[in-house]
Amino acid sequence: MATATHCCENEEKIAHILEAAQKRFGLYGLGKTTMQEIASDLGTSKGSLYYYFPDKGHLFRAVVEKEQSLFLSFVEDKIRELTDAEMMLKAYVKIRQTYFRTFLNLSRFRLEDIREIKPLMEETWADFEKKEKVIIRKIFSKGIRDGIFSISELERxxxxxxxxxxxxxxxxxxxxxIFYLEPEEYASLIKDDNLFTEIFIKGLKYK
Amino acid sequence: MATATHCCENEEKIAHILEAAQKRFGLYGLGKTTMQEIASDLGTSKGSLYYYFPDKGHLFRAVVEKEQSLFLSFVEDKIRELTDAEMMLKAYVKIRQTYFRTFLNLSRFRLEDIREIKPLMEETWADFEKKEKVIIRKIFSKGIRDGIFSISELERxxxxxxxxxxxxxxxxxxxxxIFYLEPEEYASLIKDDNLFTEIFIKGLKYK
DNA sequence: GTTTTGACTATTTTGTTCTAAAAGTCAAAA
DNA sequence: TTTTGACTTTTAGAACAAAATAGTCAAAAC
Structure with missing residues (x-):
């Protein structure tokens, strides 16, 4: 066990590794990033990384999960500030847009990369989906409670x-x-998102 | 030129080839179907196929285009019978479901196959999308004219x-x-489609 | 003249081996 | 407890041969 004065060293080290890994993975993807490179970026040795993570796949997963939880807590915070279900849903969509642009740097994660370690990541994606659903369900439920949404099959x-x-x-x-969009394509996607949200919300509303 | 009594032989032959090709492509996909197999199914020779189609890709495309136009004309017919935009849209969605299940046998076309001859097919997919949009636009426009839909950005x-x-x-x-769904997955997809259509239609309606 | 044929060539895919690079291990050192 | 770097194992890619298949064409059949 670490002494009292060093109680956070372990977590700090892990945080540093995640940060370095995130940069590399974000820029070049899983396949084009080597453990050696991440270690060198940190000024440490490869073997050291294996002291904290059993293998490359688990390191990758940890990076993704960290980004996911950042997104989720950011959304939770934003939504807590709001009172109206409609506003909440719009906020959720907006943050999701930003998230896919900046947080996860999904624009750089290559499709192949994600398939490469599919078995390991499957649970992670499923878990993230569950958590996203919790948020959406909360918003919809509030809308129903407040009498602005009329939803017969909530889960579906x-x-x-x-x-x-x-x-x-x-x-x-x-x-x-690869995941990459030209600025005008991105702008169009945002517009689609917004139109979609508007129509969907209207479609849920009481008449 | 063929004589008067044989005026349709050419087209009949082509239709037969398309039929045989569609069966093979539908079952095994582009990559796992050989020209020899299609020829054998027809009791003819491979060289004969090349008399009617310049190459395998064009034969594949012809099969897809035939199925697409079957779908489109079927939808057009159904919609012509209806008077209500809402019913039209529901009919369109329903036929589309059937189409992807039985007509095009998309359930058997493998993903890779479609990418394999991407450059050749791109125009075909784009053309199909255009034609689908024509139908949807028609339905939406009718809804607007009849005063049941309120749509500010029709194209989008x-x-x-x-x-x-x-x-x-x-x-x-x-x-x-591969494109394949278990029966219960398919049933769930249909349910999603229907819920989506309902919500979307409600979202378009005048309040 | 039109269509079909099958032997032909060209191309693509597949399987094999080899090699280099990267993943992953571990006993010793810090 | 953590780090190291030499070590082994695994994987990815290049190069090549072999097999399968696409695609051609002159001659034959209709």
Missing amino acids: TVSLFLHLMKGLHHRKTKNKG | TVSLFLHLMKGLHHRKTKNKG
């Missing part, structure tokens, strides 16, 4: 909303080998 | 609707190497 509607949004983003980014 | 809304639907289908079929 939550799932549908998320799938529609994911699908919308996916369609725009596929067909290219 | 048409495009959004199609993209949302495509995305919804895509999400369900990806993650597997």
